Amino acid sequence: MGMTARSAACARWQRQLAMGFMVVLAAVFTLPAEADVQRRDQDEAAWKSLRAEHFPDRSIADGEDVITLDAPYRAEDPSVVPITITDERAGTNAPPIRRLWLVIDNNPVPMSARFDFGPAAESATLATRVRVNSYTYMRVIAETADQKLYMVKKYVKASGGCSAPIGRDLDAARENMGQMRLRQIRVGEGDDRRTQLMIRHPNITGLQMDQLTRLVEPAHFVDAITIRKGDALVLDSQMTFSLSANPSLQFNVRDDARGALSVHVHDNKDQQFKQTWPDKQAGLSQSNGTSS
Template sequence: MRIAPRLALILSLLAGPVLAQEVENPLLPSPLWDDLRLSIIGTEDEPPLDPSVLLLDAPKRADNPALVPVRITQPPGAPAITQLVLVVDGNPAPVAAEFSFGKALMPLDFEVRIRVNTYSDLRAIATLEDGRQVMAGRYVKASGGCAAPAGKSMDEVRATMGEMRFRQSDEAGRPFGTLMIRHPNFSGLQRDQVSLLTIPAEFIQVLEVRQGETPLFTMEAGISISEDPVFRFAHAPGQGAVTVHAQDTEGRVWDQSF
């Protein structure tokens, strides 16, 4: 008769760390977001947090505020997402990027690295096929990411700008693509370490990725996407080459096929 209570206690203790991890750094009340909501998503209504549709993972405390990993996922069977906006409430330009996703990426499993300038909520607001909006997010402790010095010399930046690499892998029977692009993505808040002058903003503004005739995703970005951006995404098996079109704020264009 006493086995059941003991078993329940053991199971609750085992489950404790898992539950703690799930809510380790949830979104916090944000006056900044209250002011931004209408201009960013077009409504004062707060999108619901619905983990059955959308999840976002980011570290509680970032090792590098200029390279904060963000992973946005959906459980199997979740309704398809058509658009998503990634927001860092406390950044000088809060909208990090706006994404459009093709059906080949559903259910979504998408990773990107961003800059975080101050302790802040980091949130993703997704628009579903039926027009509903849902939200997911985390509170991230990071500081100074938008003004962090570039990781390379200006000569190296100019010599490698626009170079791309693409790698395919397979996880649990699902293809994953990893796209890497060489670009400093200057935020406009950084200083040249030699001249100490402010470096003007210069970043990849438009990115389009397709496989054959099938759209995978597009991005319209701001200053918060990291230097040398990396995008990792699951997608349905497809036919044809993966093609990438990138354009930065200076009007430079790079096109490559893999």
């Protein structure tokens, strides 16, 4: 073969190699994108079923101007995913938000929590930490005082949060179960503050393995939290094991609400924990709860 023919063959080979590389490169970027689109389509199909079950015959409007949901697009720890729900109607003349539902489409129990706000709540803004079991849409549905529904959603990439191993010292976690702490935390750079409630509880999902015994532990999780200021309700919540271990709730209490702040916690084994903070100490003290 002459030099000209050899050069032409080499050029053809380089072109074919370049084309092959482009095909592979396109596949690398296209396949994950296509899989992501397919997964999101499946999530929407799951939501249609959930909506038919929980909100039959009710219209749900876009809630962009009513509520916002902040959640990481890719979670660092699927068993502790921080979320913040912000009430955009707080301080306005619009009908206030009275109830929120948190739906995590692909969790074992998608309807993850419900929050009802009472007259001592300043707004429907709250923050907590949740488990995410697989890539999923996370939704918040808000019901306002005029019984209208609004929804926002965020896509979260995380997996394994509901089956993540239990901490190594489960006995210690059980011994401290029901202890509570209440504190005031600053939000942003201004003077805005929220009240944060922290509860010691392993919140076992029933899908987790004890790292010492290698056995799957039965479900044991907080399923209800009620918070009052004096006799007035701040927040009444029903929840599942989608909340992370050692549940945390951040919420707002009206400045003019008077009386002691009391917390009643119930779990799925019918254990109850109660704690009360005197009015002047609420948000400033740290104390253990008592079980009954």
